[in-house]
Amino acid sequence: MIPPPTPHPDEPVELHFAPQGRAARLKFSVLGRPLIWRALRQAGRASADLSVQQRFQLQQRFSRLVLNHLEVRLEMRGLEHVGAGPYLIAPLHEGIADVLCLLQLPLPMRFVARREIFGWPVVGPVVTRLGHLPINPEHPLGGFRDLWRGAEAILEGGESLTTFPQGAIAGIQSDFQRGVFEVARRVGAPILPVAISGTHRIWEHPFAPALRYGQPVALTVLPPISAQEVQAGHLEAIRVRTRRAMKAAALAPNSPPARFFDPDRDGYWDGYRLDIDPDFPELARKMAAHRAAFLRGTA
Template sequence: MLRTVWFYMILVLSVLATTIALPVWHVFGLLGMKDAQHKCGHYVAYYWGRILLSAAAVKVEIQGLENVPAEGSVVFVGNHQSNFDIFVLLGCINKSKSFLAKVELAKIPIVHSWMQKMKCVFIDRGNMRQSIKAIQRCIEVIKEGQSMVIFPEGTRSKGPDMGEFKKGSLRVAEKSGAPVVPVAISGTYRIMEANNGRISPVAVTVKIAPPIIYDSLSKEEQGNIHTILRDTIAENVSDK
C-alpha cells in the first residue's frame, strides 16, 4: 500500500514539475529553434517515464535496441498489457515518439498539453469518421519525421494473452512508408492490473524485433500484415 501511495505522489509531483519546462518549449518555438523544441518535448517525456518506473521499483530488461533505426521515423507496434506500457516505452527507448492514444487521455491536465507537443494523436474508436481522421493524422506525423507508437489490440489485455490486432490502425504502417518495429512487452500487467490497482515491483521484459519494411513484402504478406506483426510479437512475449 505504501508503494502505491508513493508512486501516485511521485506521479502527481512529476507531472506538476514538467510545467517548468513548458515556457522553455515555447521560447524555443518563438526563436524558431524547432529542433531544440522537439528535443525538449522528447527528453521531458523520456525522463518522466524513467522517474515513474523508478518510483514503482520496476526493473526493465530490454533486448534488441540495435533493431531500432537510429535515423528517421519508425512505427513501433506493440502488444498492450498495462497502462505501464507507456512509461516503459517512454523511458526505455531513447527515440522521440508519439502515441496513437485513446481520446480519454485528452482530459488529463498538463499531460494532455505535453502529448499535443509530442504530436500524439487522439482516437475515439466509437466514432468511425474521427478514427479515420486520426489514422490520417498519424501518417502525416510520421512523414514529418516523428516516430509513432501503436497498440493494434485497441485496449489493454490486462494479462499475458494477446487480443487480435485490428487492421485499421495498421494502415499507418501501410501508408507512411516508415519501417515497422515490432515490440513485445512482457509482465507489465503484474505491476498494477493484476493487483487490483496496487503497485507491485516486478521485472518486465521488452524484446524489439528487426524492423519490417512494408513495401518489401509481397502483396499477400501486405494483406496479412496484422497477422505477421501479431505472430512476431507473440513469439517474443513471455509470461514471467
C-alpha cells in the same frame, strides 16, 4: 468473482492506486504519489514549442523517474533492431505502464491514445501539451482518418508514432486491428514491432487499483518491417505474421507472464471495441456469443 463494472468510453475516469503491502503503501504515500504528480504538473507546464529532442528528453526523464521509483526490473531485448527511424511503433498492450517502458527506447516518439485519456485528471493536460494523438477506436472511419493524418505530420517531423494495434489492454488474446498496417502503407513508413510482457502487474488499472513495486518487465524489439515490404506485400498476411511473432515473444519461457483476459473476471467491455484473436478460438466464440446477445438485448 464478480466482474468489475464496465465503464462507458465517455464517462469520467477516477485514478486510484492501491499499493500492495504495508511498506509499499507507506513508500507510495510519502514518496511516490508526490513525485509522480509533481513530475506530471511540471511536464504540463512545458513549452508548447518543444523541439523533437526536447520532448524526447523530457519524456524519457519522466519515464526513468517513475520506473526507478517503482523499482521496475526492465529488460530490453533486440535493441540491435532499432534504427534511426522514424517508425510506426507497434507494441503489444498490457497496461498503462507500457508507455513508461517504451519511452526507454532510443527513439523520439509520440503516442496514439484513446480520446478519453486526454480528459483524465492531471494526465490529460500533459498528453495534450506534449502533442500526443487522440483517436476514438469506437468510430473506426474517423479514428482511421485521425490516425493517418496525425501519423503523416508526426513522422514528417522526425518522430516515431507509437500505436497499439490491439487497441485495448484486455490481454494477450486481443486481436490486432488493421489500422497501423494500412497507415504504414499510405504514409510509406516502416513498422517496428515490440513485444511487452509484465507491465500489467505494475498497475492494474482499469481492472483494479493494485500497484506493485519491483515487477519484472520484458520489452523485446523485433526486426522492423520495411516500408518497401509494407508497400508491396499482402497486408493481411503481414498483420497475422506480425501478431503471431509478437505474441510468441511475449509468451516465451524467459519472459514475465503475460496478461490473459477472462471476461468473467474482467467484464465484457460492452461499448468498447475489443476483438479476440482467432488463435484463441474458445474465447473468440465466447465473446462473439456475448456480443450477439448484447445486441439483441438479452445479455
